Amino acid sequence: MAIWDFVKNAGKSIFGSAEAATPATPAPAAAATPPAAPAATDDSHRKVEALKAELKALDLDGNDVHLTLKGDTCKIESRGADRETMEKLVLAVGNIEGIAKVEADLPEAETAPVFHTVQKGETLSAIAKHYLGSADKYHAIFEANRPMLSDPDKIYPGQTLRIPQDA
Missing domain, CATH: 3.10.350.10 (LysM domain)
Structure with a gap:
Protein backbone atom coordinates (compact mmCIF):
# COMPACT_ATOMS: atom_id res chain seq x y z
CA MET A 1 0.00 0.00 0.00
CA ALA A 2 1.38 3.39 -1.01
CA ILE A 3 0.98 6.65 0.88
CA TRP A 4 0.84 10.08 -0.76
CA ASP A 5 1.39 13.35 1.08
CA PHE A 6 -0.84 16.37 0.51
CA VAL A 7 -0.93 19.93 1.82
CA LYS A 8 -3.28 19.58 4.79
CA ASN A 9 -4.32 23.23 4.90
CA ALA A 10 -5.02 23.56 1.16
CA GLY A 11 -7.96 22.26 -0.78
CA LYS A 12 -11.68 22.25 -0.89
CA SER A 13 -13.33 22.76 2.49
CA ILE A 14 -16.06 20.15 2.95
CA PHE A 15 -15.81 19.23 6.62
CA GLY A 16 -17.00 22.39 8.32
CA SER A 17 -16.80 22.00 12.06
CA ALA A 18 -18.22 19.33 14.33
CA GLU A 19 -20.13 22.03 16.19
CA ALA A 20 -21.83 23.18 12.97
CA ALA A 21 -22.73 19.61 12.03
CA THR A 22 -24.38 18.66 15.30
CA PRO A 23 -27.23 20.49 17.00
CA ALA A 24 -26.34 22.23 20.23
CA THR A 25 -27.86 20.69 23.35
CA PRO A 26 -27.53 22.15 26.81
CA ALA A 27 -25.28 20.09 29.07
CA PRO A 28 -26.68 19.00 32.44
CA ALA A 29 -25.11 20.92 35.30
CA ALA A 30 -23.67 17.88 37.09
CA ALA A 31 -22.86 15.76 34.02
CA ALA A 32 -19.49 14.09 33.83
CA THR A 33 -17.30 14.80 30.82
CA PRO A 34 -18.02 12.17 28.17
CA PRO A 35 -15.14 10.03 26.93
CA ALA A 36 -13.22 11.48 23.98
CA ALA A 37 -13.37 8.30 21.87
CA PRO A 38 -17.08 8.46 20.92
CA ALA A 39 -16.81 12.13 19.93
CA ALA A 40 -13.74 11.38 17.82
CA THR A 41 -15.55 8.41 16.22
CA ASP A 42 -18.59 10.58 15.48
CA ASP A 43 -16.37 13.26 13.92
CA SER A 44 -14.52 10.68 11.79
CA HIS A 45 -17.83 9.21 10.65
CA ARG A 46 -19.12 12.69 9.76
CA LYS A 47 -15.95 13.41 7.77
CA VAL A 48 -16.07 10.07 5.94
CA GLU A 49 -19.68 10.82 4.96
CA ALA A 50 -18.60 14.25 3.69
CA LEU A 51 -15.80 12.62 1.67
CA LYS A 52 -18.24 10.09 0.22
CA ALA A 53 -20.62 12.92 -0.74
CA GLU A 54 -17.75 14.74 -2.48
CA LEU A 55 -16.79 11.59 -4.41
CA LYS A 56 -20.42 11.16 -5.41
CA ALA A 57 -20.56 14.77 -6.64
CA LEU A 58 -17.47 14.04 -8.76
CA ASP A 59 -19.02 10.77 -10.02
CA LEU A 60 -16.15 8.81 -8.45
CA ASP A 61 -18.26 6.90 -5.93
CA GLY A 62 -18.17 3.36 -7.30
CA ASN A 63 -20.12 0.81 -5.28
CA ASP A 64 -16.95 -0.79 -3.96
CA VAL A 65 -15.10 2.33 -2.77
CA HIS A 66 -14.45 2.12 0.97
CA LEU A 67 -12.93 5.00 2.98
CA THR A 68 -11.34 4.83 6.43
CA LEU A 69 -10.22 7.99 8.21
CA LYS A 70 -7.68 8.07 11.03
CA GLY A 71 -6.80 11.61 12.02
CA ASP A 72 -5.71 13.39 8.85
CA THR A 73 -4.98 10.17 6.91
CA CYS A 74 -7.56 8.60 4.63
CA LYS A 75 -7.29 5.02 3.41
CA ILE A 76 -9.04 4.20 0.11
CA GLU A 77 -9.93 0.65 -0.83
CA SER A 78 -11.57 -0.47 -4.06
CA ARG A 79 -11.42 -3.81 -5.82
CA GLY A 80 -13.09 -2.76 -9.06
CA ALA A 81 -11.50 0.59 -9.87
CA ASP A 82 -8.96 0.80 -12.67
CA ARG A 83 -5.63 2.60 -12.21
CA GLU A 84 -6.80 5.96 -13.60
CA THR A 85 -9.88 5.93 -11.36
CA MET A 86 -7.78 5.04 -8.30
CA GLU A 87 -5.37 7.90 -9.05
CA LYS A 88 -8.35 10.25 -9.34
CA LEU A 89 -9.77 8.94 -6.05
CA VAL A 90 -6.42 9.58 -4.34
CA LEU A 91 -6.36 13.16 -5.67
CA ALA A 92 -10.04 13.87 -4.99
CA VAL A 93 -9.62 12.87 -1.34
CA GLY A 94 -6.12 14.33 -0.90
CA ASN A 95 -7.14 17.73 -2.25
CA ILE A 96 -9.63 18.18 0.60
CA GLU A 97 -8.67 20.63 3.32
CA GLY A 98 -7.78 18.65 6.44
CA ILE A 99 -6.40 15.58 4.64
CA ALA A 100 -2.61 15.28 4.87
CA LYS A 101 -2.07 11.72 3.63
CA VAL A 102 -3.89 9.25 1.41
CA GLU A 103 -3.16 5.55 1.53
CA ALA A 104 -4.20 3.27 -1.34
CA ASP A 105 -3.21 0.28 -3.44
CA LEU A 106 -3.05 1.12 -7.13
CA PRO A 107 -3.44 -1.57 -9.79
CA GLU A 108 -0.12 -2.65 -11.28
CA ALA A 109 1.46 -0.48 -13.97
Whole structure:
Protein backbone atom coordinates (compact mmCIF):
# COMPACT_ATOMS: atom_id res chain seq x y z
CA MET A 1 0.00 0.00 0.00
CA ALA A 2 1.38 3.39 -1.01
CA ILE A 3 0.98 6.65 0.88
CA TRP A 4 0.84 10.08 -0.76
CA ASP A 5 1.39 13.35 1.08
CA PHE A 6 -0.84 16.37 0.51
CA VAL A 7 -0.93 19.93 1.82
CA LYS A 8 -3.28 19.58 4.79
CA ASN A 9 -4.32 23.23 4.90
CA ALA A 10 -5.02 23.56 1.16
CA GLY A 11 -7.96 22.26 -0.78
CA LYS A 12 -11.68 22.25 -0.89
CA SER A 13 -13.33 22.76 2.49
CA ILE A 14 -16.06 20.15 2.95
CA PHE A 15 -15.81 19.23 6.62
CA GLY A 16 -17.00 22.39 8.32
CA SER A 17 -16.80 22.00 12.06
CA ALA A 18 -18.22 19.33 14.33
CA GLU A 19 -20.13 22.03 16.19
CA ALA A 20 -21.83 23.18 12.97
CA ALA A 21 -22.73 19.61 12.03
CA THR A 22 -24.38 18.66 15.30
CA PRO A 23 -27.23 20.49 17.00
CA ALA A 24 -26.34 22.23 20.23
CA THR A 25 -27.86 20.69 23.35
CA PRO A 26 -27.53 22.15 26.81
CA ALA A 27 -25.28 20.09 29.07
CA PRO A 28 -26.68 19.00 32.44
CA ALA A 29 -25.11 20.92 35.30
CA ALA A 30 -23.67 17.88 37.09
CA ALA A 31 -22.86 15.76 34.02
CA ALA A 32 -19.49 14.09 33.83
CA THR A 33 -17.30 14.80 30.82
CA PRO A 34 -18.02 12.17 28.17
CA PRO A 35 -15.14 10.03 26.93
CA ALA A 36 -13.22 11.48 23.98
CA ALA A 37 -13.37 8.30 21.87
CA PRO A 38 -17.08 8.46 20.92
CA ALA A 39 -16.81 12.13 19.93
CA ALA A 40 -13.74 11.38 17.82
CA THR A 41 -15.55 8.41 16.22
CA ASP A 42 -18.59 10.58 15.48
CA ASP A 43 -16.37 13.26 13.92
CA SER A 44 -14.52 10.68 11.79
CA HIS A 45 -17.83 9.21 10.65
CA ARG A 46 -19.12 12.69 9.76
CA LYS A 47 -15.95 13.41 7.77
CA VAL A 48 -16.07 10.07 5.94
CA GLU A 49 -19.68 10.82 4.96
CA ALA A 50 -18.60 14.25 3.69
CA LEU A 51 -15.80 12.62 1.67
CA LYS A 52 -18.24 10.09 0.22
CA ALA A 53 -20.62 12.92 -0.74
CA GLU A 54 -17.75 14.74 -2.48
CA LEU A 55 -16.79 11.59 -4.41
CA LYS A 56 -20.42 11.16 -5.41
CA ALA A 57 -20.56 14.77 -6.64
CA LEU A 58 -17.47 14.04 -8.76
CA ASP A 59 -19.02 10.77 -10.02
CA LEU A 60 -16.15 8.81 -8.45
CA ASP A 61 -18.26 6.90 -5.93
CA GLY A 62 -18.17 3.36 -7.30
CA ASN A 63 -20.12 0.81 -5.28
CA ASP A 64 -16.95 -0.79 -3.96
CA VAL A 65 -15.10 2.33 -2.77
CA HIS A 66 -14.45 2.12 0.97
CA LEU A 67 -12.93 5.00 2.98
CA THR A 68 -11.34 4.83 6.43
CA LEU A 69 -10.22 7.99 8.21
CA LYS A 70 -7.68 8.07 11.03
CA GLY A 71 -6.80 11.61 12.02
CA ASP A 72 -5.71 13.39 8.85
CA THR A 73 -4.98 10.17 6.91
CA CYS A 74 -7.56 8.60 4.63
CA LYS A 75 -7.29 5.02 3.41
CA ILE A 76 -9.04 4.20 0.11
CA GLU A 77 -9.93 0.65 -0.83
CA SER A 78 -11.57 -0.47 -4.06
CA ARG A 79 -11.42 -3.81 -5.82
CA GLY A 80 -13.09 -2.76 -9.06
CA ALA A 81 -11.50 0.59 -9.87
CA ASP A 82 -8.96 0.80 -12.67
CA ARG A 83 -5.63 2.60 -12.21
CA GLU A 84 -6.80 5.96 -13.60
CA THR A 85 -9.88 5.93 -11.36
CA MET A 86 -7.78 5.04 -8.30
CA GLU A 87 -5.37 7.90 -9.05
CA LYS A 88 -8.35 10.25 -9.34
CA LEU A 89 -9.77 8.94 -6.05
CA VAL A 90 -6.42 9.58 -4.34
CA LEU A 91 -6.36 13.16 -5.67
CA ALA A 92 -10.04 13.87 -4.99
CA VAL A 93 -9.62 12.87 -1.34
CA GLY A 94 -6.12 14.33 -0.90
CA ASN A 95 -7.14 17.73 -2.25
CA ILE A 96 -9.63 18.18 0.60
CA GLU A 97 -8.67 20.63 3.32
CA GLY A 98 -7.78 18.65 6.44
CA ILE A 99 -6.40 15.58 4.64
CA ALA A 100 -2.61 15.28 4.87
CA LYS A 101 -2.07 11.72 3.63
CA VAL A 102 -3.89 9.25 1.41
CA GLU A 103 -3.16 5.55 1.53
CA ALA A 104 -4.20 3.27 -1.34
CA ASP A 105 -3.21 0.28 -3.44
CA LEU A 106 -3.05 1.12 -7.13
CA PRO A 107 -3.44 -1.57 -9.79
CA GLU A 108 -0.12 -2.65 -11.28
CA ALA A 109 1.46 -0.48 -13.97
CA GLU A 110 4.85 -0.19 -15.61
CA THR A 111 5.44 3.28 -14.17
CA ALA A 112 4.57 4.95 -10.89
CA PRO A 113 1.99 7.73 -11.06
CA VAL A 114 3.36 11.24 -11.41
CA PHE A 115 1.73 13.83 -9.19
CA HIS A 116 2.65 17.51 -8.97
CA THR A 117 1.87 19.92 -6.14
CA VAL A 118 1.04 23.35 -7.53
CA GLN A 119 3.30 26.17 -6.34
CA LYS A 120 2.34 29.84 -6.12
CA GLY A 121 2.33 31.45 -9.57
CA GLU A 122 2.30 28.20 -11.55
CA THR A 123 -0.03 27.59 -14.47
CA LEU A 124 -1.08 24.40 -16.22
CA SER A 125 0.95 25.56 -19.22
CA ALA A 126 4.13 25.89 -17.14
CA ILE A 127 3.52 22.50 -15.53
CA ALA A 128 2.90 20.95 -18.97
CA LYS A 129 6.15 22.45 -20.31
CA HIS A 130 8.08 21.03 -17.35
CA TYR A 131 6.64 17.50 -17.43
CA LEU A 132 5.41 17.04 -21.02
CA GLY A 133 7.88 19.25 -22.92
CA SER A 134 5.31 21.65 -24.34
CA ALA A 135 3.12 24.32 -22.77
CA ASP A 136 0.49 23.46 -25.38
CA LYS A 137 -0.07 20.11 -23.67
CA TYR A 138 -1.72 21.79 -20.65
CA HIS A 139 -5.05 20.42 -21.83
CA ALA A 140 -3.78 16.84 -21.29
CA ILE A 141 -3.15 17.67 -17.62
CA PHE A 142 -6.54 19.35 -17.38
CA GLU A 143 -8.29 16.28 -18.84
CA ALA A 144 -6.30 13.92 -16.57
CA ASN A 145 -7.66 15.81 -13.56
CA ARG A 146 -11.31 15.99 -14.55
CA PRO A 147 -13.78 16.04 -12.84
CA MET A 148 -11.79 17.58 -9.97
CA LEU A 149 -10.84 20.50 -12.25
CA SER A 150 -13.64 22.40 -13.94
CA ASP A 151 -11.51 25.13 -15.54
CA PRO A 152 -7.84 25.04 -16.60
CA ASP A 153 -7.32 28.48 -15.07
CA LYS A 154 -8.59 27.46 -11.63
CA ILE A 155 -5.69 25.74 -9.93
CA TYR A 156 -4.32 26.84 -6.57
CA PRO A 157 -1.10 26.53 -4.55
CA GLY A 158 -1.03 23.28 -2.59
CA GLN A 159 -3.31 21.44 -5.02
CA THR A 160 -1.95 18.13 -6.29
CA LEU A 161 -2.46 17.20 -9.94
CA ARG A 162 -2.07 13.98 -11.95
CA ILE A 163 0.45 14.24 -14.76
CA PRO A 164 -0.51 11.91 -17.63
CA GLN A 165 2.34 9.79 -18.94
CA ASP A 166 0.78 9.12 -22.33
CA ALA A 167 0.33 12.74 -23.43
